[in-house]
Amino acid sequence: MKLKKILATLIAVLGLITVANVQSENVHAESINTLAQKYKYSGVTYLYKMLKLEGIKYNKFPGVEYENGKPEGIVVHETDDPGATAHDEAIYFNREWMNINAYVHAFVDSKQIIQMRSPDMGTWGAGPKANNRFIQIELCEENSRDAFAKSVNNDAIYIAKLLHRYDLKPDNACDDGEGTIWSHHAVSTYLGGTDHVDPDGYFAKWGYDMDQFYSLIEYYYNLQKKNEHTYTKDPNKTKEEVPAVQGAVTLGHDAYIYTEKGKKTKTLKEAGSPVVVMGYKTINKKKYYKIGKDQYVDASNIDATVRTVKNETYLHTRSGRVEKQNKVKEGSRVLTYGSKITIKGQKYYALNATQYILAKDIE
Incomplete structure (x- = not known):
């Protein structure tokens, strides 16, 4: 009888260990998704x-x-x-x-x-x-x-x-x-x-x-x-807000949020952030995309501008480091987003969330 009790206890302990391991694995796997959702989409x-x-x-x-x-x-x-x-x-x-x-x-x-x-x-x-x-x-x-x-x-x-x-x-x-x-x-x-x-x-x-x-x-x-459903049901939609682009897109450049009256807020969305375009609106003769209720971003942060490379150059990272493997030949065309930004004293245009090109090397 004593032996049976010992065996029963061992089986119970092993069962608990097995359950704990399975639960641990599930938590670990689930936490990958939780962690993943904190990151930005690279585009x-x-x-x-x-x-x-x-x-x-x-x-x-x-x-x-x-x-x-x-x-x-x-x-x-x-x-x-x-x-x-x-x-x-x-x-x-x-x-x-x-x-x-x-x-x-x-x-x-x-x-x-x-x-x-x-x-x-x-x-x-x-x-x-x-x-x-x-x-x-x-x-x-x-x-x-x-x-x-x-x-x-x-x-x-x-x-x-x-x-x-x-x-x-x-x-x-x-x-x-x-x-x-x-x-x-x-x-x-x-x-x-x-x-x-x-x-x-x-x-x-x-x-x-x-x-x-x-x-x-x-x-x-x-x-x-x-998000798409929210757009189609938007009761405030006007003819002026028919989108040039629509749905989920990625910001090509850091973008401040503006109100529908054109007032700049302190909220900044970084390049690479996913947004959902619900429409566009001209505010003070400038085009903005609507990405939420009373939330707009400068359209140039989503719509690319085609520019020509006038001097052979290299792409740079967000910190200004040269990407030697990414040489851009003279005469090539690149797509840039937003206005010029300054990195370590030099002016750049953003090509995407992680790559930049010297403004002096393109037209």
Whole structure:
């Protein structure tokens, strides 16, 4: 009897330890999403524009016709290439896709999203059963928890935007092989034509899984949907406020919030912050985008201005550091946002949330 009691006690203790471990793993995974939502969206960089800035030939992938004329969903991949950034992967695939017979729509890391080609046509990312049905997005491997959270945040927001763009609703296909959000593993399991199991192993490294990632996608999808609904039901909308752009966009330049009467507030939204454009209004002969109730930003912080590079130059970081790998040739055209800003005594124009170009080198 005494032995039975001891065994029962041991079993109970082991059970508690198991439950505690499972709960700990769930909390850890959930906290990734909580952490991710604190970060800003990096916005999309288009491969052909990036390559033009770097003086590299763009080897356009021709695309695959979708089976039903448009994408049916999105396949989530991970690169299985530790240390390689989205930029590294984009350069490699642009150069080698004809030799390796592989291509995807975008690479995502903690700092940027590089869209390789328009998702209007398919790519070679998940085998013949999926290539003519789904958008393919590769998540790059990160080496810290914070960077991982930033990367999945970028990925989830980008995917949510694509779902809206193609009028698709989030539906997790990983458990039953039916839906709009697939892992490469799910494609292997339910469709075949490939044997990859990503991103499961990489996600597990961070105590994460596809269900958690799906929840993050769904969160941003619903957030974007809510904001769009608010716009369509806005009772204060006037003819003057029909938007030139509409929906979720990213600020290309730091932007102060103005009231509808043109009064500048103390609230500043930094470059890279996501906002939802509800309309536009001319205030004191200047165009502003409405992003909330009695909240407007200078349109130049969203609408890009095309400028020509008159002197060969380099891109700089927000702190003024030269990006030696990003040389811009004379005669190239760049898109700038907002007015000039001063960094360490020199004037710059913003190209995006993290890259700047010397004002003296462009027209």
